Amino acid sequence: MTATVSEHSGKTPTGSGSAVLDISGVDAGYGPIRVLQGVDLSVSAGEIVSLLGPNGAGKTTTLLACSGMVRVTSGDIRLDGRSLLRSSPHAIARRRLAHVPEDRSLFPSLTIDEHLRLCARPDGLDVLELFPELQKRRNKRVGVLSGGEQQMLALGRALAAGPRVLLVDEMSMGLAPVVVERLFSALQDIAVSAGLAVLMVEQHVHLALKYAQRGYVLAGGRVRTHGTTEELRERWSEIESSYLGR
Numbered sequence: 001m002t003a004t005v006s007e008h009s010g011k012t013p014t015g016s017g018s019a020v021l022d023i024s025g026v027d028a029g030y031g032p033i034r035v036l037q038g039v040d041l042s043v044s045a046g047e048i049v050s051l052l053g054p055n056g057a058g059k060t061t062t063l064l065a066c067s068g069m070v071r072v073t074s075g076d077i078r079l080d081g082r083s084l085l086r087s088s089p090h091a092i093a094r095r096r097l098a099h100v101p102e103d104r105s106l107f108p109s110l111t112i113d114e115h116l117r118l119c120a121r122p123d124g125l126d127v128l129e130l131f132p133e134l135q136k137r138r139n140k141r142v143g144v145l146s147g148g149e150q151q152m153l154a155l156g157r158a159l160a161a162g163p164r165v166l167l168v169d170e171m172s173m174g175l176a177p178v179v180v181e182r183l184f185s186a187l188q189d190i191a192v193s194a195g196l197a198v199l200m201v202e203q204h205v206h207l208a209l210k211y212a213q214r215g216y217v218l219a220g221g222r223v224r225t226h227g228t229t230e231e232l233r234e235r236w237s238e239i240e241s242s243y244l245g246r
Ligand SMILES: Nc1ncnc2c1ncn2[C@@H]1O[C@H](COP(=O)(O)OP(=O)(O)OP(=O)(O)O)[C@@H](O)[C@H]1O
Pocket: 030, 033, 035, 053, 054, 055, 056, 057, 058, 059, 060, 061, 062
């Protein structure tokens, strides 16, 4: 089924295949603070989907709800048809959902090799083959690496665990354009070759629309509109003025 751009109707649009990650009617937040309200969203195998929206829209919260780090109070989040709710974050990671958070969550005093030993699975990706740039730095402590090398490691570490679903939060943050393009094209190749379902939050709209196949616009904790990136690009000035306050 091809998703169409529409005001959000409550039904879950999907990409070209059946959903690997399926978020339906999700309310979630922090203690008494309700952030997400009835969020519906899905990602299929081999597909990159962008979450767009203004500051405070609930994009990061959506990713955290998927990885079990924010409490879901209503609705469901399913991976390959099975609910992730009531599973701990590490049980969710074992179900092959990997999360690259905005702060990368690396250990500055550990080396690249030590990071990879902690998380690699036999059927995961070979990170040093994917990012040969890291090869000659493999015995360096992560604290001395450049921002780009750290982001390659953060992405590589998630891929080394052989995920079905990858959540990526603001991968381009603070990086040079050439490094950003390198990271996104690696991600695009892997999504297709490994049949990975990718949900990403990206503040740079041109990157989000360039590398994703579909996108959802979130504002005030609700999905306001969604569609293929071509459709969103065509409607972008209307979307900006309606939902992004620009
Ligand atoms: N730990 C927390 N406790 C309470 N409220 C929080 C917490 N983290 C985020 N929030 C609130 O939840 C709302 C959504 O935040 P979230 O980080 O998901 O937005 P976002 O769309 O990712 O924004 P940004 O682009 O600025 O990162 C905001 O109002 C934020 O202040």
